[in-house]
Amino acid sequence: MAILISELYGKHIITNAGQKIGMVEDVIIDFEKGSIKALLLTKMEDLTRTQERGTLNKNMVNYDRVSSVAESIIVKATPR
Secondary structure (H helix, E strand, C coil), X not given: CCCCHHHCCCCEEEECCCCEEEECCEEEEEXXXXXXXXXXXXXXXXXXXXXXXXXXXXXXXXXXXXXXXXXXXXXXXXXX
């Protein structure tokens, strides 16, 4: 099933354990592979303005964690 990237914006991201992570504000695309790389919880332009190290990693969810996309986006919980 194909979805439009624009349909991802504004969707809530929730782990399969029920933890709310945030909302999709931006998307990172791998144009060489033709796939989505990550969902961002903050707009990319806002992340590039900050000088804090690790800010991008704190504000992104790798798309390979996504298990379903419907009203919300369900992702696999990360191991602790």
